[in-house]
Amino acid sequence: MLHDLDNTLETLLRQELPAEMVAATQISFAAPDAESIGSRPAINLFLYDVRENLELRSGFESFERRGDGTAVRVRPAVRVDCSYLITFWPKETDGRSVPKDEHRYLGMVMKALLRYRKLPAELLQGDLAGQEPPLHTVSLQSGYLNSMGEFWQAMGGKPKVAINYTVTISVPVHGEGEIVPLVMESRLSTAG
Template structure:
């Protein structure tokens, strides 16, 4: 799922014309060594945070079907995760970096949810809304930008925080094959635990539906001797 969110972000920025202007788009960590090797205008989209959004956790399962409409498995509900990215621009002059970062910001803030055409793999299969938020107010339970730069060993510079909420598809438990035979009951009389005759076999063919021949089909109910039916005389 993570690489599919990366691809959605890449397509979003490409659609805004980022690569057409000769800018490299990468997902590398913007460390000091990396920045020293850079030789072209670059936008780095660095993933630095992954955590589950527990408020969206659900229980239960949904059924998976094959082409013939038979149940093949039961899928757990998806788990939602918040992915946090640090987006930075790199050029030879701060003014050019700010101009490039402004173009990226304009593209990101006008997108509240990833367009369906940019979702691939499991994200496209689930067909759920993948929300995103750029340059939002920080919360106390997330690492600060200063902490991220300190961990990277680089110097603090202007950056855009981008958060994406994406589902991770649940596991599928295979279902057993459907019942295709009727219920079979064997009875046999026994003396001291040993059968005295082969006994009887009762077979009800087909599904046990009320309209069929199975155990669920409606049958006349006989009352014990001496019991009366409602509104009538004694049962015969």
Template sequence: MIGDLNKTIKTLIINALPKDLVAQIKITFSAPDKLSPPPAGAPLLLYIFLYCIRENLELRESTYLTGSKPNTPLIYIDYSYLLTAWCGGGSDSSGTDNSTQEEHDLLNRTLQALLPYPTWPSNLLQGELATIQPPPSAHIVQADHLQSMDEFWSAIGKPPKAALHYTVTAPFYYQTGKALSSTSNTAQQTQQG
């Protein structure tokens, strides 16, 4: 399911950005690392790093669902992402380094792409997400819900940068300790058929 979450986030962002900007950026789901910033002239990098996966206890349901998945408990999982932009730098004709401004512009456009969708639209859901109910919901995390980011930036050896904290909440069905997915359902149907 995580791969489908990543694909959907990328789709939401790419669909909202101007095509000329999409051609100038690279979206990666890896963690920002200790390497130097990209060289001048390299594409802007938008890191969408999944840093925390945990159950949303506020949405816990203690009852079992009925229907297509009998005796299947439902829990909700929060998938928390850190989004940050990195620019290779470069100066304009006056010698001014515009890299920070370019990073902030990309984060602003990313924020504009994600905010309109507190519930993800069904026509943009990728893979398994298109079949689950209710559909995933998402929000920008408020400051009082964040863990210390100083440790994160220190661990990667970089000074703090502007970042968005984006959390997606999605239902997660499980049975006898195994996650249900379209792949496992197909395998079960093949064995029974």
């Protein structure tokens, strides 16, 4: 499912960003450092955290009636927050990057993502297609990183401007559901 989310986000950015930017840049999901990005300018979406969204946890089962006097007990999917750290890696000139280019391109990425509070259904890839409820996004929140400085130090690089972006997906973990009989009549008796 995570690769389907990566593919969905890449499709969204390729659709929403200016054509000249899409043609001149690559979209990468590698660790955010210059060596893994390559020589072309790149938009990097680094999936740094995947965790269950406990606020959206549901213990309620649903029952779907069938025509044969039975129903299927369907347990709810687990809601999972997938958090990305998005950076832009401009092409270096004379061994240095140009911060204005980095900020301009990252600003275009930010604008494209902020257009959607839910990922458009027609862009959802693979197992994400047709998910209910819709895939909600959260942009520009603090995310789950405690310290950006510590993050960049752990990555062995210099700090960069970054966007936190979280998408909540549904992960069906209970299979097809359990067939159960329906109650078709009730009887009331009185003790006499």
